[in-house]
Amino acid sequence: MEIASSHHPQSSLQRPEILAPAGNWECAKAAVENGADAIYFGLDRFNARMRAQNFTEADLPELMTFLHYRGVKGYVTVNTLIFPQELAEAQQYLRTIIAAGVDAMIVQDVGICRVIRHLSPDFPIHASTQMTVTSAAGVEFAKSLGCQLVVLARECSLKEINKIQQQIAQGEAALPLEVFVHGALCVAYSGQCLTSEALGGRSANRGECAQACRMPYDLIADGEIVDLGERKYLLSPQDLAGLEVLPDLVKSGVTSLKIEGRLKAPEYVANVTRVYRQALDQVMRKLARPNPLTPFPTREGGIKSSLSTSNNGRGQERYNLEMAFSRGLYTGWFAGINNQELVHARFGKKRGVYLGEVTRIRNEQVTLKLAAPLKPGDGVVFDCGHPETKEEGGRVYGVVQQGKEAVITFGRGNVNFQRVHVGDKLWKTSDPELDKQLRQTFAGDNPQFQRPIDVEIYGEIGELLIAIARDEFGNIVQVKSEIPVVEAHTKPLHIERIKEQFGRLGNTPFHLGTLTNHLSGNVMLPVSELNRMRREIVTQLEELRSQPKRWELNSHASFQDLLPPTSPPSPTSPSLIVLVRSLKQLQAALKAGVETLYCEFDDPRVYREAVQLVRESPVPCSLSPVPCIWVAPPRITKPGENWILQQVRASEADGYLVRNYDQLEFFAADRCIGDFSLNVANPLTADYFKQRFGLERLTASYDLNITQLEDLLTTCPSEWFEVTIHQHMPMFHMEHCVFCAFLSEGTDYTNCGRPCDKHEVKLRVDTERLVGRHRVGSEHVLQADAGCRNTVFNGIAQTGAEYVQRLIELGLRHFRIEFVNETPEQVTKTIQQYDHLLKGEITGSQIWRELKLQSQLGVTRGPLR
Secondary structure: OOOOOOOOOHHHOOOOEEEEEOOOHHHHHHHHHOOOOEEEEEOOOOOOOOOOOOOOHHHHHHHHHHHHHOOOEEEEEEOOOOOHHHHHHHHHHHHHHHHOOOOEEEEOOHHHHHHHHHHOOOOOEEEOHHHOOOOHHHHHHHHHOOOOEEEOOOOOOHHHHHHHHHHHHHOOOOOOEEEEEEEOOOOOOOOOOOHHHHHHOOOHHHOOOOOHHHOOOEEEEOOEEOOOOOOOOOOOOOEEEOHHHHHHHHHHOOOEEEEOOOOOOHHHHHHHHHHHHHHHHHHHHHHHOOOOOOOOOOOOOOOOOOOOOOOOHHHHHHHHHHHHOOOOEEOOOOOOOOOOOOOOOOOOOOOOEEEEEEEEEEOOEEEEOOOOOOOOOOEEEEEOOOOOOOOOEEEEEEEEEEOOEEEEEEOOOOOOHHHOOOOOEEEEEEOHHHHHHHHHHOOOOOOOOOEEEEEEEEEOOOOEEEEEEEOOOOOEEEEEEEEEOEEOOOOOOOHHHHHHHHOOOOOOOEEEEEEEEEEOOOEEOOHHHHHHHHHHHHHHHHHHHHOOOOOOOOOOOOHHHHOOOOOOOOOOOOEEEEEEOOHHHHHHHHHOOOOEEEEOOOOHHHHHHHHHHHHOOOOOOOOOOOOEEEEOOOOOOOOOOHHHHHHHHOOOOOEEEEOOHHHHHHOOOOOEEEOHHHOEOOHHHHHHHHHHHOOOEEEEOOOOOHHHHHHHHHHOOHHHEEEEEEEOOEEEEEOOOHHHHHHOOOOOOOOOOOHHHOOOEEEEEOHHHHHOOOOOOEEEEEEEOOOOOEEEEOOOEEEOHHHHHHHHHOOOOEEEEEOOOOOHHHHHHHHHHHHHHHOOOOOHHHHHHHHHHOOOOOEEEOOOO
8 A cells, every 4th residue: 555655754753642432331441441532422412422321420420530540531522513502501511521631622603612712721622524624724713712733524535644744844733633543444434424414304513413424325317216236335444444454544643543333342342442552552663763861752541462363463453353243344435535445335334354255054054265264153244235134143163174164053043044045154253262351451440551650860979869750741740759769788679679669560550661770889678668659659649640630610601601692683574595506597597586696616616607697698787786696615625635725716606605614714805605515603713714714604504403403593593594495405515426436437636537527416215214204216416516526416305485574583584495406497496486585486385386296396395494
């Protein structure tokens, strides 16, 4: 694998922390005992894994005491959007977390970052991957909010991580960076996935992901189903495994390596944490090669023994990771984009270790050539290429080797052999022996993973012996002997004896790291006194560690101090904004008399033509306003992609629909409107974007229902906002290119032949299987943008027409409708309907019924429900 070189010399290498997930107490203990430097966990509210068991606020003091006693940090996830009426509750929640001495909060919502910093000037904030940071501009944005660390989007390659590091080092935005190193990969950019919201009313931005990416899909190109054989899971990536690029990640200078899995079992946490702990220790030994006089700072801990193995080295590591949980393991986007590798599309659920292909079935015995170890008691599943159906499998009863093949038997009645076929693949899904070994790593009360303390010894004849001990957190204690050092006549106190006595740290959280001897002359001190000093060091360090962090907390501060002043509704009439995605749609909208037009085209070069078309369009009369045109750059901007933004600006449009942090910076001198991707869900977020960046308007988050939207409009000036009332919800927005992966043999845009320019593609899934909404076989539109990123648009348009009159009463004046692949005739008809609605000539219920009946245009109520 070819990885871009980094700009970090080896002399400046820092050991990144291993950050492990914890959905409950057992998982926390599993992480600690297997070498995690920090854990992240959610509480019972406002976290992106609401299906996890999670901790409660009442657990925090005990949990943080345990973690700090063991030398481990604890980060709380508050990584969801927060709605206006939740701000008071959220503020109290934040106060509790800060007062409990938590080490940091992982945050998505811009407004919540502001509240935390207002409550406490020094409490650490980590910008969640839900903030969709893909560039140095994103890091700078996070820093402006008071964040101390940024979790980069999973889609960043090593080359891009190095570029971001280089750019933030040159500017004033340097912050530590964290990356995901292992676990499930979302196919959509975190913070930008609206699939669960669109299909089931469950928001991924609220911790309620319905995992639509793991469903089977049909690929429909130009109206015909493409035969992809067994490949049905077109949006289900393999799981991320960054093990083989660990040295490159260390060289890139990232501060934290994050393991995904707050919904996983403690055995998973123990397994994966242990693998990465041992691998990182090995990498640091190879990369650092410290001068013995100036030891490299180390957090190598006391994993006292390896798990018993059937393989060796990397083979065993991969086996353990595959048994932990695997949909297939891959380096994700670290090595760049390879659309043929990321999604194999054959299944979307856990498989485990591949054992081989069935060659013979006879007398309820299965024969195959084993590709991995198998023993009685292991669990297996037969894969006939239809993972959506019930699959056969069970516990193995016997394994008999016959030459190069193995004959496998099962308990009577455990497997229906009529449903097993020659050619089926066999996977090992369970290894009870490995699970037992893993459980033993975190069983019992005594610490099994120990962390280093460094000790310095000072003393001379006639004086008291002094021992100074430091741990990794900077805690320092000094212990003196109770009797003075005397001259040794026979057995002076050698360094080996001191190491032996001070190294006896069993059943404590510590092991002896470095020992520095500053003794003068041949001295002697009884062993019993050395032992007493050692015990005193342990007691004092444990006491220091167990004290909660004391962050500043302003008891008088309130989120209400940050609320923007409200203003009376504007007397102006409501206006209709139309977003189009083709020139033909634009022409239809112009003929319909639309005054504010947005364009989102896959090729930004066409914006020049669109602007010219609008500028040259005839105006009905001298009193009619000239239409204005705003154009949209792609939703994601990565390092090296400013050429796309330059193409967008070259259109010389009236303004720009900005979607991300780079665009806020790039178009700072232009007229700008903030789009839905900025996730504006509360007044504090709205105020930040409006005031700091001078945006003319903001698009309200698509996660808001009607009640929450009303709350937003009553806690902010309503003229700040526009609301999308008709659209095909942009569900998945992803780096993964379905066109390239399944309509070409290419790996990326350089060799795919651009099938996106040649075919109209839709994806079809039985949505009743997903959410029970009885929309069977919806065909969702797939489009690529200038950065080759794909968006899946809901095949069924959604309308909020029934709420328009109420929103007008609240002062809202800007209403947006969006088109994807509608014909000019459909565009004209829909615009006319909404124009009548805003003028009060028809009701929202009428427009819903009429549009639903329109040929080829299905409409459902939403997203405001």
